[in-house]
Amino acid sequence: MSAVDISVDVGQRIGARLGDFGRFRGDAEDVMDDALLSFREDLQAVWPVDTGTSLQGWDTFVDGLVLVLRNAVEYASFVHVAGDDTPIVEYLDAQAQTYARQAATELRGLLARARREAGAQAPLFGARGVQRPSLASVIGSAIFRATAQAFDRRGARTRLRERFPDQPIGRATSRRRDRVR
Amino acid sequence: MADVKVTSNASEVAADLRAAARAFMDTIAAEVAESAIAFNEDIRGPAPGAGKTPFRTGNLQQSGRSTVEGVRFQYKNDARPYSPSNAEQGDPKKFKRGAESYASFAHFSGAEDGQFAADAEDAFNNRFGSDLSSRAEAAIIGLLP
Numbered sequence: 001m002s003a004v005d006i007s008v009d010v011g012q013r014i015g016a017r018l019g020d021f022g023r024f025r026g027d028a029e030d031v032m033d034d035a036l037l038s039f040r041e042d043l044q045a046v047w048p049v050d051t052g053t054s055l056q057g058w059d060t061f062v063d064g065l066v067l068v069l070r071n072a073v074e075y076a077s078f079v080h081v082a083g084d085d086t087p088i089v090e091y092l093d094a095q096a097q098t099y100a101r102q103a104a105t106e107l108r109g110l111l112a113r114a115r116r117e118a119g120a121q122a123p124l125f126g127a128r129g130v131q132r133p134s135l136a137s138v139i140g141s142a143i144f145r146a147t148a149q150a151f152d153r154r155g156a157r158t159r160l161r162e163r164f165p166d167q168p169i170g171r172a173t174s175r176r177r178d179r180v181r
Numbered sequence: 182m183a184d185v186k187v188t189s190n191a192s193e194v195a196a197d198l199r200a201a202a203r204a205f206m207d208t209i210a211a212e213v214a215e216s217a218i219a220f221n222e223d224i225r226g227p228a229p230g231a232g233k234t235p236f237r238t239g240n241l242q243q244s245g246r247s248t249v250e251g252v253r254f255q256y257k258n259d260a261r262p263y264s265p266s267n268a269e270q271g272d273p274k275k276f277k278r279g280a281e282s283y284a285s286f287a288h289f290s291g292a293e294d295g296q297f298a299a300d301a302e303d304a305f306n307n308r309f310g311s312d313l314s315s316r317a318e319a320a321i322i323g324l325l326p
Contacts, residue, residue: 059248
């Protein structure tokens with residue numbers, strides 16, 4: 001059991017960054033946003049909710065051309081639906097790859113248009129795709145690692161039980177969800 | 182007699198500085214992580230709907246994250262509304278593309294509009310304010326020789 005990180009760097013795949021899209025930058029952001037929303041739809045359709053701890057543990061956001069998809073809760077890699085031992089994260093990883101491929105295809109089209117418009121002034125996109133991660137990204141990753149280590153030392157549910165000793169942990173107030181999906 | 186020449190190995194110094202910076206970052210990150218976990222417990226509570234976060238589909242709950250932007254810690258919730266046409270037709274839920282987040286409006290039944298945002302702000306200020314700064318200060322002092 002462990003934390004999971006199935007983030008996808010779409011920019012690296014196509015050798016570009018947001019700045020390369022010129023006036024199509026907003027369109028490129030929409031493409032990434034659409035990929036993120038599609039992933040979230042899948043996540044919420046299949047992720048079981050008992051305490052909500054592992055659900056809330058998901059970080060799902062877009063950072064430039066990176067789909068950041070990760071969960072620091074220590075048993076996130078183990079979560080599965082009742083009656084099926086296959087970890088849900090395997091399914092979500094495959095879905096994330098599908099959405100990333102679709103996004104990459106659309107982004108390549110936008111890049112080509114941006115390049116045509118820029119004409120002779122067009123930058124060499126491929127050479128600019130590799131870049132150092134931003135400071136925020138480095139710090140964000142450090143905090144994610146630290147959060148995962150904290151959950152490894154003392155489990156998420158153990159923390160909840162310590163925090164709310166007099167309250168039932170789990171399904172007491174939860175709306176039962178359909179587990180046959 | 183000859184010149185006096187003292188040479189430092191710049192790459193070793195740089196490596197030492199990088200290691201120190203990494204240790205510093207990891208130490209602060211550990212304190213921020215503890216605050217983030219406690220904050221999430223504050224707003225989630227012991228079970229879905231038992232904390233400060235209204236719970237129907239889990240969308241609001243999983244859309245929140247406490248993270249770093251620039252040099253700011255922040256909590257952000259960008260929960261998007263579902264497309265009603267999908268829900269009416271019984272199709273799998275789809276988010277309404279291009280729609281604004283409803284997180285700032287969210288509230289428990291009977292509570293005022295935006296109650297969730299106000300509660301989240303209180304909890305955030307509590308966890309990421311003086312509590313974090315005093316723990317981070319102690320951790321930094323612990324790093325000093």
